[in-house]
Amino acid sequence: MNFLVKQYLNDNKNKIKHNYLSKQFSDYKIIFKKIEKIIKFGDYTLGNQVKIFENKFKKLQKSKYAIAVGSGTDAIMLSLKALGIKEGDEVITTPFTFYATINAIVTAGAKPIFVDIADDFNIDPNLIEKKITKKTKAILPVHWTGRICDMSKISKIAKKYKLKVVEDACHSINAMRNKKYAGNFGDYGCFSMHPLKNLNVWGDGGVVVTNNKKLADKMNLLRNHGLVDRNTNKIYGYNSRLDTIQAVVANHLLKKINLITNARIKNAHYLDRNLKKIKSLNILERNKNLKEVFHIYSIKAKNRDKLVNFLKKKGIDAKIHYPKPMHFQPAYKIISLKKEKYPNSEKACKETFSLPVHEFIKKNDLDYMIDSIKKFYNEN
Numbered sequence: 001m002n003f004l005v006k007q008y009l010n011d012n013k014n015k016i017k018h019n020y021l022s023k024q025f026s027d028y029k030i031i032f033k034k035i036e037k038i039i040k041f042g043d044y045t046l047g048n049q050v051k052i053f054e055n056k057f058k059k060l061q062k063s064k065y066a067i068a069v070g071s072g073t074d075a076i077m078l079s080l081k082a083l084g085i086k087e088g089d090e091v092i093t094t095p096f097t098f099y100a101t102i103n104a105i106v107t108a109g110a111k112p113i114f115v116d117i118a119d120d121f122n123i124d125p126n127l128i129e130k131k132i133t134k135k136t137k138a139i140l141p142v143h144w145t146g147r148i149c150d151m152s153k154i155s156k157i158a159k160k161y162k163l164k165v166v167e168d169a170c171h172s173i174n175a176m177r178n179k180k181y182a183g184n185f186g187d188y189g190c191f192s193m194h195p196l197k198n199l200n201v202w203g204d205g206g207v208v209v210t211n212n213k214k215l216a217d218k219m220n221l222l223r224n225h226g227l228v229d230r231n232t233n234k235i236y237g238y239n240s241r242l243d244t245i246q247a248v249v250a251n252h253l254l255k256k257i258n259l260i261t262n263a264r265i266k267n268a269h270y271l272d273r274n275l276k277k278i279k280s281l282n283i284l285e286r287n288k289n290l291k292e293v294f295h296i297y298s299i300k301a302k303n304r305d306k307l308v309n310f311l312k313k314k315g316i317d318a319k320i321h322y323p324k325p326m327h328f329q330p331a332y333k334i335i336s337l338k339k340e341k342y343p344n345s346e347k348a349c350k351e352t353f354s355l356p357v358h359e360f361i362k363k364n365d366l367d368y369m370i371d372s373i374k375k376f377y378n379e380n
């Protein structure tokens with residue numbers, strides 16, 4: 001069942017890769033030195049480096065509080081739990097996301113209720129109200145690819161129906177909408193530091209931001225067995241803490257986060273300008289009020305599957321994020337027997353593909369990708 005071993009081997013064969021980690025951590029010896037100090041001191045779980053990380057992260061996202069947890073998935077699941085979401089409750093989200101969004105809702109005990117996406121791949125706020133029932137407790141917008149959802153509309157709906165809002169901002173470190181950073185629109189904002197995310201560590205890691213002291217306190221309790229101190233178990237909680245060693249890696253990379261983000265934006269804009277000319281592709285309009293951080297550079301393409309295979313043969317790691325919407329997954333059967341259609345999500349799964357735009361992609365890599373796509377469509 002561990003398909004990852006083989007996947008890593010295959011992904012590493014490409015000339016132009018999505019996975020850039022050997023370069024990302026080519027200065028690993030500096031990190032080793034810092035880890036050495038941890039080994040001498042021994043504060044492996046929620047140690048001083050975690051505290052330093054939380055302080056740096058809340059400044060980065062301009063939030064009042066940041067609480068580091070075990071993964072992005074835990075960040076979402078614990079947020080729902082902290083907001084009192086329980087068995088029988090409904091949480092509104094999108095079927096065009098990564099599995100973790102849905103897993104977090106279901107493991108929190110709630111039922112995911114899907115609302116289709118709009119043309120920007122994000123949940124369509126105009127379709128949300130129709131799905132609200134007496135059981136609805138929260139909206140969980142996913143800022144897909146690092147493009148923040150229309151949060152003013154979503155917040156208005158949440159206010160009107162007294163719903164909680166948890167942002168899945170796992171793609172959106174450093175992203176902004178109307179000059180406001182991801183994570184500050186809802187009750188909680190959830191981030192992932194999985195090795196392939198924009199800010200990455202040497203394994204799993206996540207972080208939650210909030211601007212509400214009570215919610216920060218609750219999250220602090222929930223992630224660490226509900227302990228206020230060594231001898232007091234105030235509430236029942238979980239064990240979902242960021243390892244101190246991972247915090248060392250995160251702190252090291254945080255210094256480069258602006259460089260990482262800016263390189264992604266620059267690469268994406270270069271692709272935008274050049275790929276726009278290809279008639280068989282459909283590039284999103286970029287909204288001036290958004291700072292998109294392009295965790296994924298996603299485009300719609302005619303003949304998508306053939307194009308992706310063609311690019312793979314050319315050594316370009318073109319990826320599909322993701323080929324099936326959540327309601328087509330086998331796991332979904334336990335949640336609903338009702339067959340509902342989400343046509344935009346289904347279409348996005350059939351038509352979109354992604355190209356790597358990380359900070360180690362150079363201009364000649366971008367040109368090679370552009371030329372290869374032109375070749376495929378005979379548009380030279």
Ligand SMILES: *Cc1c(COP(=O)(O)O)cnc(C)c1O
Binds near residue numbers: 204
């Ligand atoms: C990566 C991701 C998550 C989960 O993050 P992990 O750290 O891998 O648990 C959640 N939602 C989305 C949209 C993601 O891409």
